[in-house]
Amino acid sequence: xxxxxxxxxxxxxxxKKIAVNDVSFGVPRASxxxxxxxxxxxxxxxxxxxxxITRADSGKVFLDGQALNSRHPEQIGYMPEERGLYKKxxxxxxxxxxARLKGLSASDTKxxxxxxxxxxxxxxxxxxxxxxxxxxxxxxxxxISTVLHNPKLIILDEPFTGLDPINTNLxxxxxxxxxxxxxxxxxSTHRMEQVEEICxxxxxxxxxxxxxNGPVKTIRNSFKQNRFKVDFAEEWKGTLPPGFxxxxxxxxxxxxxxxxxxxxxxLLQYLLGQGVQISAFNEIMPSLNEIFIQAVEKNHPQAKx
Amino acid sequence: MDKLFxxxxxxxxxxxxxxxxxxxxLVTPLAFVAFFVVASLIFSYxxxxxxxxxxxxxSGILNGALKxxxxxxxxxxxxxxxxxxxxxxxxxxxxILVLPKIDNLFSKDYQVFYYTSGQSTLETEDxxxxxxxxxxxxxxxxxxxxERKQLEALNTSVDIEPEPIExxxxxxxxxxxxxxxxxxxxxxxxxxxAVFIYGSMVMRSVMEEKTNRxxxxxxxxxxxxxxxxxxxxxxxxxxxxxxxIWAILIxxxxxxxxxxMGFDPQQQMPMGxxxxxxxxxxxxxxxxxxxxxxxxxxWSLILPLFIVYFLGGYFLYSSMFAAVGSAVGDDMGEAQTxxxxxxxxxxxxxxxxxxxxxxxTSSLAVFASIFPLFSPIVMPSLLAxxxxxxQIIVSVLVLIGTSVFFVWLSGRIYRxxxxxxxxxxxxxxFAKWIFYTx
Numbered sequence: 001x002x003x004x005x006x007x008x009x010x011x012x013x014x015x016k017k018i019a020v021n022d023v024s025f026g027v028p029r030a031s032x033x034x035x036x037x038x039x040x041x042x043x044x045x046x047x048x049x050x051x052x053i054t055r056a057d058s059g060k061v062f063l064d065g066q067a068l069n070s071r072h073p074e075q076i077g078y079m080p081e082e083r084g085l086y087k088k089x090x091x092x093x094x095x096x097x098x099a100r101l102k103g104l105s106a107s108d109t110k111x112x113x114x115x116x117x118x119x120x121x122x123x124x125x126x127x128x129x130x131x132x133x134x135x136x137x138x139x140x141x142x143x144i145s146t147v148l149h150n151p152k153l154i155i156l157d158e159p160f161t162g163l164d165p166i167n168t169n170l171x172x173x174x175x176x177x178x179x180x181x182x183x184x185x186x187x188s189t190h191r192m193e194q195v196e197e198i199c200x201x202x203x204x205x206x207x208x209x210x211x212x213n214g215p216v217k218t219i220r221n222s223f224k225q226n227r228f229k230v231d232f233a234e235e236w237k238g239t240l241p242p243g244f245x246x247x248x249x250x251x252x253x254x255x256x257x258x259x260x261x262x263x264x265x266x267l268l269q270y271l272l273g274q275g276v277q278i279s280a281f282n283e284i285m286p287s288l289n290e291i292f293i294q295a296v297e298k299n300h301p302q303a304k305x
Numbered sequence: 306m307d308k309l310f311x312x313x314x315x316x317x318x319x320x321x322x323x324x325x326x327x328x329x330x331l332v333t334p335l336a337f338v339a340f341f342v343v344a345s346l347i348f349s350y351x352x353x354x355x356x357x358x359x360x361x362x363x364s365g366i367l368n369g370a371l372k373x374x375x376x377x378x379x380x381x382x383x384x385x386x387x388x389x390x391x392x393x394x395x396x397x398x399x400x401i402l403v404l405p406k407i408d409n410l411f412s413k414d415y416q417v418f419y420y421t422s423g424q425s426t427l428e429t430e431d432x433x434x435x436x437x438x439x440x441x442x443x444x445x446x447x448x449x450x451x452e453r454k455q456l457e458a459l460n461t462s463v464d465i466e467p468e469p470i471e472x473x474x475x476x477x478x479x480x481x482x483x484x485x486x487x488x489x490x491x492x493x494x495x496x497x498x499a500v501f502i503y504g505s506m507v508m509r510s511v512m513e514e515k516t517n518r519x520x521x522x523x524x525x526x527x528x529x530x531x532x533x534x535x536x537x538x539x540x541x542x543x544x545x546x547x548x549x550i551w552a553i554l555i556x557x558x559x560x561x562x563x564x565x566m567g568f569d570p571q572q573q574m575p576m577g578x579x580x581x582x583x584x585x586x587x588x589x590x591x592x593x594x595x596x597x598x599x600x601x602x603x604w605s606l607i608l609p610l611f612i613v614y615f616l617g618g619y620f621l622y623s624s625m626f627a628a629v630g631s632a633v634g635d636d637m638g639e640a641q642t643x644x645x646x647x648x649x650x651x652x653x654x655x656x657x658x659x660x661x662x663x664x665x666t667s668s669l670a671v672f673a674s675i676f677p678l679f680s681p682i683v684m685p686s687l688l689a690x691x692x693x694x695x696q697i698i699v700s701v702l703v704l705i706g707t708s709v710f711f712v713w714l715s716g717r718i719y720r721x722x723x724x725x726x727x728x729x730x731x732x733x734x735f736a737k738w739i740f741y742t743x
Contacts, residue, residue: 014741015737015741048724051524051525052525053524053525053724054724055742057742073525073526073527074526076525078521078522078525079522080518080521080522080525082518082521083518084517084518084519084520084521084522085517085519085522086319086517086519087517088319089319097311097315098522098526100311101308101311101312101523101526101527102526103308142522145522
């Protein structure tokens, strides 16, 4: 697979505490990758290793096929969970400064700034000080500063907190756009419904370890319990033949567990044969939220997620 | 390197364009000069109301010898005291001065009587005493038939003129050491201010960045060490700018004040009645001598060395301030506790400097000129008194070595400190952080 980022057996200890314990995973190019885990699991430590803020004690990290080196920060855009900008600096100066620090030339900075500021319709904030902006406005500026230098890899830590639904959608569209242009995005959050919605792949970190990793679809499939939900257009009070386990029966719906090797078509055929009108027939997929809790509790029985 | 320059530029420009900086830079010299003008005016203030004084001279020897000056007008009266006192209200006099008869020319004490309706002021009393004393002196010189020139010859002023032991050694004048002390004090205090004002400016700025969480964004672009150095150099440049502007503005404003207000601080200095009058020619000669002495000082050596000590001391101390700032975040109280160990050597150094500058060859002075925590403040104050070459070389090498070491050490603390939240910075923690791997 074409990986933009490849971590191999990464270990990081702080003062006897193991923050990252032998973690390996890969981030496919031009995808949205969810970096998940409970608080204190080691996500920030991992992000700091990827952004070269700190170095791993052992293990290897490759960005676009190359071992991580000091030129790489220029190809990475990082938006930390705790947003930070110079409060007294003007928006334009601030963005110019941050882009130049990422190695962008003065003329490229101007072009990129014009493009992004027009795209986000913030051109007239140019000479406003950061402290004069609202939280959501600051967030927009922070996002622009993350993507301004045209990075290959973008790391977004809880990017949607503090945004109203309109701006949340704007940002989601932007992220999808970036992916379409070949940019890879690492997305760290606790909001599982967002992960389900936008991530292609995830890794779940707990206690410094990779406890679950893979494409979202595969993971959900592997956690599914072969259960189907049938909704009826009318009341139905019949019973099912052996081989079908009734998990929950309501007058107008039925949740059925299929035995190992059981066939969902057989269930549907049986019900149709009963002459009942069916309005919906769905496989019950576990939510990522359930998977998250299940996986963490299995790894770490005391954990309160 | 480019990035370091970008950081320096930002640190410098955001500070010098801030209104508070511009105001402080311009107003401080104004306030300084205004203070001196006002202080001089207060000292030179004299009572401005004229006083007419009736004088009753019992011996008749001082008639016409009291000069009418500085608002005091003397009129010798023949009328008896009782009559003058009785008609005092309508006489137009403000006071009556009675000079009793002098029985003995060799008497050193002379008491006169001063009758006035109101309170007699200290200033008026001083003036009258001086004038009567001068008049009596002249009278006594004549009465005792003394020679004026002989009398003047009695006042011998003694000056020590230092000379070198070796033939052809550098000849110094008695002014050399005095000027050395003066310049030493000025240099020592500039260093002291630089360390405190700009060192704590670095600390506050680091604390602000940590509290703002801008560091997270910054360190994903540049190395923490670059951030720290950029800040230290940028603020240092701000300091140099400010000191330079003050060095130009203060003398300029004093000159303007002198010209426009026609006041001369030297002449307005309060002088006790016993102080000998300074001959204007002497003042000029003195000024010339001072100028030539100042010119004799090896500025070509002292100025570059001063800059070396300025930079060395500034880097040494401000890097420690940066390390403390990185460890505490927004807790100013904790910052103050942690800066105590930094502040103590600076304060000790300023005391040692004040002593050392008067005894530049004492063992205390030599030790403090080499010990790197003191040398940035002490050594510049000794440079004008020509310390031996070995002392300068050892001192500079030790200072540069120590500064580099402290900047490195602080950088190690800083890189851990700025990314750590919720953990208290203690010296034990600092020691651990130094040995963390990246």
